[in-house]
Amino acid sequence: MQTTVQGSPTRQPGRAAFAAFVGTTIEWYDFYIYATASALVFGKLFFPQGDSFYSTLASFGTFAVGFFARPFGGLVFGHLGDRIGRKKALVATLAIMGIGTVGIGFLPTYASAGALAPVLLVLLRVAQGIAIGGEWGGAVLMAGEHAPKAKRTFLASFAQLGSPAGLILALLAFRTVGHMPKEQLMDWGWRVPFLLSAVLLIVGIFIRSGVSESPEFAAAAKREKPARLPILDVLSNAWGKVLLCLGANVIGVAGAWFCNTFMLSFTTETLGISRSLMLDCLFIVAFVHFFNQLFSGWLAQRVGAKKFLAWAAGLAMLSPYPMFILVSTGKPLAIVVGIAITVMCMSGSYAVMAGLMTDAFDVRYRYSAISLSYQSCAALAGGLTPIIGTVLAHAWPGQWWPLAVFYSALAAVSLLCLLGLQTNKSDVRSPATVVVPE
Structure with missing residues (x-):
């Protein structure tokens, strides 16, 4: 039997996609300013050591903590999103992220608070990780589940646009404070990007409150009572697909942090390129990232998501x-052209995976499934990539080829898992089909 969702305004698909974009932009802004600060200032402010290698490694360690918290956030808010609705979960994640980020802006440094400073930094970083862990799945689903199927890949990619847009805002903020005298930057200038998050938080909650609940979720909730533990349904019906989606996401997740976080550290500390020049170059590349994702979502809707993703992963292996x-x-x-080449391959994969994962799982446990898959990938591939890159750069001083081989291996993992998804059977679908009005 076919169930048609009634009462979904014609403009809701576009409004939901825009709200997903704005919300994820704010969340990724918060995440990226931490990443940028960890590469530039946190090592000296919170982990002062005689050797810059160890202070940078410690700083990237706190960066990784946020990634390790993301699966927990994905499980908690995936459960809530599958039980009580996507919209309520998303408002909560946005509030947690904003509070955590603004809190970092008020933290004392190691010089004034000693060991308490890095402890507080880690706790607030965990809050950021939990928030972004719950945010991503809900934002993707609000955009994708409001969209007509013929436009799902494209509109779901709007949630992914928040990553480059957040990066642009983060780099703009740090480019502004980065031109301060070093003493002012290390004293108070680094705090400004974190405190500005309070303004973005208010804007994001206002926009997100104007979007209705996902029509697919609402229809499924009317048909049957949500599962008490949706994650058990995921593990029973779709654990193989969860693992394949995890691997397919590797290059889109790890590649972003390799290009935008590790490369900032590597170029300034190993190659001796100035901090302001690298921030300017990455700022330009961020626009390439943004528009390439928009184009990738459009193109993949026409040629097929799996085919597009396989080509993107294959080219990513060659790009470093x-x-x-x-x-x-x-x-x-x-510098701009070199990083842009790699970013175009990586960002194409990142943009299109959202729509592919939305279609991959049953609506009854979809939030839990895509959150588990993506956030586990983020913890492993995203959190560890800058650390592994730093270790490789230290082990082979002045040599870039081990880093390039490492990046190619990440892309190869995604390619193999994408090929596995093409042969993987769909998980058990619910008996009724939801039709969203075009």
Whole structure:
């Protein structure tokens, strides 16, 4: 039997996609300013050591803590999103992220509070991780489940646009304070990007409150009572697909942090490129990232998501070699072109995975399934990538080829899992089909 969702306004798909974009932009802004600060200032402010390698490693360690908290956030808010609705879960995650980020802006440093400072930093970083862990799945589903199926890949990609948009805002904030004298930057300037999150939080909650609940979730809730523990349904019906989706996400997740966080540290500390030049170059590349994701969602809707993703992962395996050759010249145009080549392959994969995962799982446990898959990938591939990159750069001083091989291996994992998804049978579907009006 076919069930049609009634009462969903014609403009809701577009409004839901825009709200997903704005919400994830704010959340990723918060996440990226932490990533940028961990590469530039947190090592000296919270982990002062004689050797910059160890202070940078410690700083990236707190960065990784946020990723390790993300699966927990995904499980908690995935459960709530599958039980009580996507919209309520998303408002909560946005509030937690904003509070955690603004709190970091008020933290004392190691010089004034000693060991208490990094402890508080880690606790607030955990709050950020829990929030983004719950945010991503709900934002993707609000955009994808409001969309007509013919536009689902494209509109679901709007949630992914929040990543480059958040990066643009974060880099803009740090480019502004980065031109301060070093003493002012280390004293109070680094706090400004974190405190500005309070304004973005208010804007995000206002926009998100104007979007109705997902029509697919509402229809499923009317048909049958939600499962008490949706995650058990995931593990019973779709654990194989969860693992394949986890692997398929690797290059989109790890590649972003490799290009935007590790490369900032590697180029400034190993290659001797100035901090302000790298921030300017990454700022330009962030626009390439944004528009390439928009184009990728449109193109994948026409050629097929799995085919597009396989090509993107294959090209990503080749992309780090020209990137490092060009970046090593130290010339601004070469740096922009080199990183942009890699970012275009990576961001295409990141944009399209959202729609693919939305279609992959039953609506009754979809929030839990995609959150478990994506956030577990984020914990492993995202949190560890800057640390592994730092260790490789330290083990092979001045050599970029181990880093390029590492990046190619990440892309190969995604390619193999995408090929596995093409042969994987769909999980058990609910008996009724939801039709969203076009």
